[in-house]
Amino acid sequence: MFRPSRSRRGPDKYLPWKTAALIAGIALILLGDRLGARWLVWVAIGVLAVAVVLRFLPKDSSNGDSEPHG
Numbered sequence: 001m002f003r004p005s006r007s008r009r010g011p012d013k014y015l016p017w018k019t020a021a022l023i024a025g026i027a028l029i030l031l032g033d034r035l036g037a038r039w040l041v042w043v044a045i046g047v048l049a050v051a052v053v054l055r056f057l058p059k060d061s062s063n064g065d066s067e068p069h070g
Helices: 015-035 038-054
Strands: none
Touching: 015 038
């Protein structure tokens, strides 16, 4: 069974980019729906896909911990 670690990992330096991509994607998809612009909805889907990819970027490991995790 998969059990994720609950230990603190430190601050996420990509959090502003992840949040901005999510908010921009949601705003674009709502605007595209309101205007009936299919191309804008596809752009919004692309922006949301970028937000998902940003989820998998590595965390900043410069918290002074020199031991390897494992």
